[in-house]
Amino acid sequence: MAILVAGGAGYIGSHMVDRLIEKGRDVVVVDNLSTGHRAAINTKARFYEGDTRDHDFLEQVFTKETIEGVIHMDAFSLVAESMKDPLKYFDNNVIGMVALLEVMHQHNVKYMVFSSTAATYGVPERTPIHEEDRKEPINPYGESKLMMEHMIRWCDKAYGIKFVALRYFNAAGAKADGSIGEDHHPETHLIPIILQVAAGQRDKLKIFGTDYATPDGTNVRDYVHIVDLADAHILALDYLIQGNDSQAFNLGSSTGFSNKQILEAAREVTGKEIPAEEAPRRGGDPDSLVANSDKARKVLGWKPQYDDVHDIIKTAWTWKQKHPKGYED
Ligand code: NAD
Ligand code: UDP
Numbered sequence: 001m002a003i004l005v006a007g008g009a010g011y012i013g014s015h016m017v018d019r020l021i022e023k024g025r026d027v028v029v030v031d032n033l034s035t036g037h038r039a040a041i042n043t044k045a046r047f048y049e050g051d052t053r054d055h056d057f058l059e060q061v062f063t064k065e066t067i068e069g070v071i072h073m074d075a076f077s078l079v080a081e082s083m084k085d086p087l088k089y090f091d092n093n094v095i096g097m098v099a100l101l102e103v104m105h106q107h108n109v110k111y112m113v114f115s116s117t118a119a120t121y122g123v124p125e126r127t128p129i130h131e132e133d134r135k136e137p138i139n140p141y142g143e144s145k146l147m148m149e150h151m152i153r154w155c156d157k158a159y160g161i162k163f164v165a166l167r168y169f170n171a172a173g174a175k176a177d178g179s180i181g182e183d184h185h186p187e188t189h190l191i192p193i194i195l196q197v198a199a200g201q202r203d204k205l206k207i208f209g210t211d212y213a214t215p216d217g218t219n220v221r222d223y224v225h226i227v228d229l230a231d232a233h234i235l236a237l238d239y240l241i242q243g244n245d246s247q248a249f250n251l252g253s254s255t256g257f258s259n260k261q262i263l264e265a266a267r268e269v270t271g272k273e274i275p276a277e278e279a280p281r282r283g284g285d286p287d288s289l290v291a292n293s294d295k296a297r298k299v300l301g302w303k304p305q306y307d308d309v310h311d312i313i314k315t316a317w318t319w320k321q322k323h324p325k326g327y328e329d
Helices: 011-022 055-064 079-084 086-106 140-159 190-198 226-241 259-270 294-300 309-322
Strands: 002-006 027-031 046-049 067-072 111-117 162-168 170-172 205-208 223-225 247-251 276-279
Touching (some): 002 011, 011 027, 027 055, 046 055, 079 086, 086 140, 140 162, 170 226, 247 294
Parallel strands (some): 002 067, 162 247, 170 223, 205 276
């Protein structure tokens, strides 16, 4: 029986696939390579190139393979882009989820671990955020992910598809040996952009907004290492296979870092000056997003290995130094 990773060529997906293979699991990947990379997929996984909105394509994969459970990571996930082009997000994310759930139902596949996000909460009612807190997304990306959570919940009730929704906060870092890592085109995420400046590929960092309601005026985010994230999915899958009920969990480190603090930490890790300038706010950014992840630790037994943001940035820097141009190198 294989685990299907939808979006397994992406940043998080490629680490997910790698970790499953390290743990001896049989892995199938579907990905349309819209933002992912063929070279990021562990060669021990069986790869099918195609779009999750394409019902016939999925039908072929599910007929050929014996799928035990699905890890759903294929989505568009850029807040700013979603503000400019919401329909791109509802089309790719929501329609892709409909097709995947249909085919899972037809093939009697009963387990899904879903990549959800802190963006489902919108402006949090308290910090740190607990799973049951109010969810009112303030950008179409977060809205699409909340809709997807609701869709699976109804499919649980109707078809018995059990799910774990993992609401990650900010995924960061790379596999420690630097063999796989983050490579988006264009890059929009804070840490890889900072490291592009450190590597001399960009003049300076633009800090988007310095008038937020946070101690230094810049957004506060909660960074969680990519391999810790991958491990939480394996625990979640096993939790479902053992017969437990559907649940949602936050995944974060429970510590917030401002954008200025991340910049400072990156200067320390890289030993580079990393010029930066203040810039206007980016649309759709809440002041502060910090997780309470006690539930994942208690219920899933999740024990993140990385608790220092310097160590997380160090792994991203190793990847950057080994692959300055990402998967082109
Ligand atoms: P990514 O863009 O690197 O990976 C997404 C992958 O899905 C890519 O390989 C892409 O080619 C593929 N894909 C997208 N649409 C597809 C479709 N219709 N059919 C087939 N393949 C498709 O993004 P990522 O940062 O690795 O994020 C992975 C998941 O985690 C996403 O669902 C995202 O919403 C979620 N997430 C990410 C973060 C983060 O900090 N990066 C935080 C919270 C949640
Ligand atoms: N950010 C920034 N400059 C950049 C990229 C990002 O100031 O060039 C900020 C962004 O506005 C947010 C934080 O860094 O406050 C994290 O953004 P990212 O896109 O990495 O992740 P998100 O929180 O949107 O998932």
